[in-house]
Amino acid sequence: MDKDKLERISSQYEQWQEEAGEAKERSATFKTVSSRPIKALYTPLDTSELDYEEDLGFPGRYPYTRGVQTNMYRGRIWTMRQFSGFGDAFDSNRRYRYLLDQGQTGLSVAFDMPTIMGYDSDSERSLGEVGRCGVAIDSLEDMEILFDQIPVDQVTTSMTINGPASILWCMYLANAEKQGISLDKVGGTIQNDILKEYIAQKSWIFPPEPSMRLITDIFAFAADHVPRWNTISISGYHIREAGSTAAQELAFTLADGFAYVEAGINAGLDVDRFAPRLSFFFNAHMDFFEETCKYRAARRIWARRMKEKYRAKDERSLKLRFHTQTAGCSLTAQEPENNIVRTTIEALSAVLGGTQSLHTNSMDEVLALPTEKAVKIALRTQQVIAYESGAANTIDPLAGSYFIEQLTDQLEAEAEEYFRRIDDFGGVLKAIDQGFFQQEIADAAYEYQRSVDSGEQVVVGVNRYNTGEPVQIELLKIDPEVEEKQVRRLKQLRERRDNDAVNRSLEVLKDTAKGTDNLIPKILDAVKVYATEGEIVAALKEVFGEYKEKPLF
């Protein structure tokens, strides 16, 4: 736009602002859910610096602001991937086959807390937790049951597992081999993002250094043997759920991503050998526009840094591919049916932001694990967006809006500012050690709660229009019998398997852990002789030790 025109717009804007300023507004402040102030109007004055070719470009082309694929959803709709798992492997296998029958296109495994923390179901630490908030997996035998009659060369699987990711991944691969499928045909994702565990999700096992080694060992093994596997899902989801703002989610997640890139490079890997398999996982919270801008900014920041700072040459290394889940923390226990509406708005922001796969939360997830009916509605929400709303007809439809482009730029600038602060600490691990992320998130969470309590942040059915009616909704109950049954099966496995082979494999694993060779082949050997997850973790803890956090609030 030429200078004269901009000047004219500028003077008209000032006139308009004067008139608008005289009218009474219904609120003292207009803010996003992340406390970001929003102006009444955005105009060409906000985007006068925007350079289409440099800042936006075309879908599938650098800097990928408009999307990572050339034709986006006109080629293929995003993968509808509902995160699920509960009870034992038999229960979850039934749910997976139900979801696939309903038209779901990928699987996503939720493990129970003992599995996530590296304890077997018969550990004292597991008491009362088995099968409660995910499926209980102790050994390869459970993994075989979990994927019974599910062809793992046709269905991709995402597994939300971090501390013990290498072990569960090896079980998945060993099961694929037993199904007669070669590893180069197997596709899926392991979350495997330990940095965000220290920062937000808090399900860690080992200290940072050996944890990062396990991760780079996975990068190297996958590059050689499992090329279709996404070796890490660098996650902002949990950072946001822990209470961060949108800008913090964006900045901390990408900072973690760059830390993994540096770890891979420092482990001697060429950046283009592992970076194409890095993937991301973001939250979709309630502020529709801010969320869409967050995804657009993420793609642009990643592409620019990977190209300019890390000298990646393979185009795939520059493309930020991501999964999205709607915000669990935005759901309310009061009037849970309203959560269907919240989830729809959030899901739409992810679609307009160009997500590659999507999980929509079920309305009852703030109360318990979802019932089959609730999950079906959540999946149908995605199908309605995909096939009825028209949102998938054109690529990046919000682009060019003065507001959207200005907010995308602003988020990018805020992320860059956070990167500088993290650099000042000496990197992500040092900043974790100093409690930087943890404190930033705790502060934001507290501020948000205060604004809800004061009524400034409206939550419908909670602090406004609250009728106080009791919640009436059918909930999924986990039978306490599940724990006893799982413990019994585990005991039988320990009696039946070749225990000498198990012990030998664990000794080899410990020796390898003390050295520098890749650990994955040794973990694979151990799971194949039915060493349990808890046994493998215990062996590694002997060498690596355990992580401890200094509690702060």
Add this chain to the structure above:
Amino acid sequence: MTGKKVRVLVAKPGLDGHDRGAKVVARGLRDAGFEVIYTGLHQTPEQVAEAALQEDVDVVGLSILSGAHMTLVPKIKELLKGNGMGDVLLVVGGIVPEDDAEELVKSGSADQVFNPGEPLDNITEYISSKF
């Protein structure tokens, strides 16, 4: 509340790492004038009871979002009794379905269970009213 500050132990028993609620409540209680001790994550019931004893607290607040509340809460209550702290006020927050919450209170394991969405002021007022 008069005189000596009421001491509250905010504890995260069990294996889940969701500490947002525990930390927000800990901070809210501190701002409301309580003396707050936060245990940090992944505590065993024994560790929680031991911390309650060592810190000589008046209130124990448990945050559980993993579904293990029906096992963990009664166990901690028993251990507190064993330490001669059976009369300590025991409150619970997290993801606890209505039926379970009623049972925990009826059986005497917990004095009060707070649901998601509970305003901080309600929690601080409840605790204040007991002292």
